Amino acid sequence: MSRPDWIALDWGTTHLRGWAMAADGTVIEERGSDSGMGKLGPEGFEPALRAMCGDWLDHGSVPMIACGMVGARQGWTEADYARVPCPPLSPALTRAPSDLDVSIIPGLSQPDPADVMRGEETQIAGFLALNPGWDGVLCLPGSHSKWAHVSAGEVVSFRSFMTGELFAALSTHTVLRHSIPAEGWDEAAFDAGVAETLSRPERMASALFTIRASDILHGAAGAAARSRLSGLLIGAELSAAKPYWLGQQIGVIGAGGLGSLYVRALGAQGAPATQANGTAVTLAGLIAAWKQRTTA
């Protein structure tokens, strides 16, 4: 293997992914591990990094650029937030406290309504690198879904929704766990859930318990219960995010199942959305950060 010119790192709460890169942006090799920031104390980051890609570093110091929760207060070292409106990639990278040459991309913050993102700014930069001149709204589904208004290369404003984490907490830490299996899907139940809270978001508070009560009284199918919960939560998010997406060009980051659910739910509202591969836009964003740094 040829020596990488630099290393791209996507270091989130639950995963670490690294790419050995050539200077021109070509991927030499890709690796992943489950050494997410959530598992590591401050002393654990450097060993985790060496364990995954120590051999890439054998021939001397290789610059690395990292994005994600590695830069959170509970991460390796806190990387500041750049305040919107601003371009997604701030040039002010933060050096990790290590002999390794690791630079962390800052997150974005918004004072009012108070909001933060960390990792998604790199995906937004990557989406813009792959779609030059794009204006509109980007939806980044996940534990804490983000909606970002992007114009003229800047993030103008954004909002976070705890949709993914709510789904996990409700389906595993409340009475709904008795009625919601880990797998199974029912599109009609999902669509009905989306429609219910998108048009009547105030129903959310009472609709949740009906999932349990329907099971007790009518023996509702687990797949339908699971899909209905997902639909209710995504419908409530789309209702609250309507000022973002209504009448806008929409991009959804994430080619997997979750991104497709958002595209489906938006489509039912007559709002077509472009879907982009999450890993691809992350890597494109890290490459954009590398280019910005080497040309600075």
Added chain:
Amino acid sequence: MSRPDWIALDWGTTHLRGWAMAADGTVIEERGSDSGMGKLGPEGFEPALRAMCGDWLDHGSVPMIACGMVGARQGWTEADYARVPCPPLSPALTRAPSDLDVSIIPGLSQPDPADVMRGEETQIAGFLALNPGWDGVLCLPGSHSKWAHVSAGEVVSFRSFMTGELFAALSTHTVLRHSIPAEGWDEAAFDAGVAETLSRPERMASALFTIRASDILHGAAGAAARSRLSGLLIGAELSAAKPYWLGQQIGVIGAGGLGSLYVRALGAQGAPATQANGTAVTLAGLIAAWKQRTTA
């Protein structure tokens, strides 16, 4: 101690409370334990009952009347649901599978929207026994808050809200746990949270993450964060339950802190509410069930 004529049992998910009773409804002695239904398998109920009040039974068989989750599918034995509209106390008690003479009060069910209650029906009966001829709406705050429309001695309809369980799941099993302490209270933050979701329930989905983001960006006080979460959730419940309470006579069951929060939030909407002691109405309901049984 004189021998009880009967024993009243309030057997919920987390607690067991028993009263040794005279035939005229006088309390001879009261005891409690933490042997809630949530901790017990099917074989554990009888030993838990004997452990708490075995000496009350020394002189022979004493009839017992129980309400609560003891009658759930995961409880001692499943007591049916009576379907609303109906009086809160169905005369069709269910015998527990035991040498002890334990009769369990059925819950209430509603086919559409699917809903169930178990334990609250006894509190409603007790409230009506203490307030004869009362018509209006009863709010029973808790893990699964209930709103019941009561008229002419019957429960006409009801709705459940997972407000209490949502508070617990959000504050201990999501990222909000980093910002929400176990104790602390800020009335202004509570009031503002209630007002926000009561008038704009669609904001709930986005307001939750602001609790975390405010802490990260502005170092928000824990007491304010905790009170804001409570306010947002109760405001959303009041918004969804508005068709129940608007313009109605309102009773709130629960004299403790949680009941007072509901009374405060309703008061801010110009809706005065009567507050009743939860234990007192439970006992009054169990006495009503005893009287109904002995006069049947």
